[in-house]
Amino acid sequence: MLYSWLKAFHIIGFVAWFAGLFYIFRLYVYHVENRDKPEITQLLETMERRLYRGICWPAMIFTAAFGIALFVQMPGFYMAQGWFHAKLLGLVLLIGYHLYCGKVRRDLAAGRYNLTSRQCRLLNEAPLVPLFLIVIMVVVKPHFGG
Numbered sequence: 838m839l840y841s842w843l844k845a846f847h848i849i850g851f852v853a854w855f856a857g858l859f860y861i862f863r864l865y866v867y868h869v870e871n872r873d874k875p876e877i878t879q880l881l882e883t884m885e886r887r888l889y890r891g892i893c894w895p896a897m898i899f900t901a902a903f904g905i906a907l908f909v910q911m912p913g914f915y916m917a918q919g920w921f922h923a924k925l926l927g928l929v930l931l932i933g934y935h936l937y938c939g940k941v942r943r944d945l946a947a948g949r950y951n952l953t954s955r956q957c958r959l960l961n962e963a964p965l966v967p968l969f970l971i972v973i974m975v976v977v978k979p980h981f982g983g
Contacts, residue, residue, distance in 0.1 A: 850900030857893035862961035919981030927970035
């Protein structure tokens with residue numbers, strides 16, 4: 838029963854984390870497109886900061902805490918599974934993306950526009966890669982090797 842609760846909270850955190858990550862680059866698109874309108878960019882900076890610090894970070898920590906709690910229930914089982922290692926790769930990609938989102942937020946707040954709105958639109962779709970990888974690994978649990 839404990840395992841099911843841990844899994845439920847892990848999934849809730851995962852959904853919240855992805856909600857934030859999918860929305861943050863959409864805000865960056867608007868920020869870049871309105872760079873010459875300080876009244877708009879000031880509001881966007883506040884929204885970006887609150888989303889990143891108030892939703893993305895707590896959701897990532899919540900997800901990690903319950904993921905670790907799940908792992909310690911059966912570490913030998915998980916470490917023997919190829920799909921789990923692939924899931925961890927997805928997690929590394931996701932954390933990298935999360936940290937990159939923070940870098941872009943700081944750049945925009947400092948007035949550094951290193952990305953175009955088109956690039957921001959494309960980067961907005963980047964979390965789909967780890968999302969597909971993680972969900973497929975956890976649900977399908979493909980067998981790797983001989």
